[in-house]
Amino acid sequence: MADDELGISEDDVDELSELFHLASNFVRSSTNSFNQEQLLYLYARFKQANDGPCFVSKPGMFDFQGKKKWEAWKSLENKTREEAMKEYTSKVTLTVPDWNLQFDRRQAGDGWVGVSTMSNTDTVIEDRNKTAFDWCKDGDTKHLLHYLKTTKTNVNKQDENGMTLLHWTCDRGNIEMLDALLGLKADPNIQDNDGQSPLHYAVSCEHQDIVERLLKTSINLKLQDVDGLTITDIETTPEIKHLLEQYVT
Structure with missing residues (x-):
């Protein structure tokens, strides 16, 4: 207008x-x-x-x-x-x-104050002190894969909240890292301390490309969290809802 x-x-x-x-x-x-x-x-x-x-x-x-x-x-x-x-x-x-x-x-001053992306609230950690989870949260696939290889860390290791690298990757919406972890046989059906699977995270965060990729794996679509919610019970976009309906019988 x-x-x-x-x-x-x-x-x-x-x-x-x-x-x-x-x-x-x-x-x-x-x-x-x-x-x-x-x-x-x-x-x-x-x-x-x-x-x-x-x-x-x-x-x-x-x-x-x-x-x-x-x-x-x-x-x-x-x-x-x-x-x-x-x-x-x-x-x-x-x-x-x-x-x-x-x-x-x-x-x-001469310019407007602008922020192009949302602020990152993660604590800054020196590279030499980073764990697999730190590299995962950073979205650094190259360093994560190198760390997993050199330290022989279990790709399905869970943190204090029961979250695996796949959980964090789906939370962040990193498709490149998701493919890399799935290539290392990361388990998409592991549930965190609240009973949520990586797909629960992807659906909740509205990462459609992540949801689409996970649906092509051997994922259990009937997993429930501690509140009894399956992926179809989670609030998300109409597009993701429609996508899930095609897979859930």
Whole structure:
């Protein structure tokens, strides 16, 4: 929809963009003025205004912060850039009414603050101290395979939560690593401490390519987690639901 159809002139858009730019830089320099709920609200509208609708893959099950940010941004997919900017600046003004007086325009800089991908909340570990699970979480297939070969680590080894390398790979949505692990005879039917299989993770995280690949293995589609949920009971995309229906009898 064109700006004039929204009743917004080109000059108004320029003015709104400048105000949004200043407000976003104020938020960056004054995060302690906002609570987490407000920051999440602002994050989603900043992303929608700056990057448009969310087409980033949904973060894994254990990236709780990333999932909240993704869901907040994803919920705005039908909102225009101008609407997102208006809501952003309105929220800043409502929360800190005199923000534009507090904020020295010289702090604004020359560019917008942007984040192209969701933040990685994993702890940084030196390469020499990494385990197979660390390389797996990093998405580094080459180093993972080298580690498994040189240390003779069992590809089906489970961590403290009962998760195998396949669980983590399906959580992350790494198809290259999935193929490599399946080539090493990784078992797709091992369940974690909550009774969830790698396919439970892939379905929950909405990684359709991972789901499709797992369905071609000797996977048990009737496995239940501790709550009695099978893969068909998990909330996911309509496309994955349809895909599962073709395999479950």
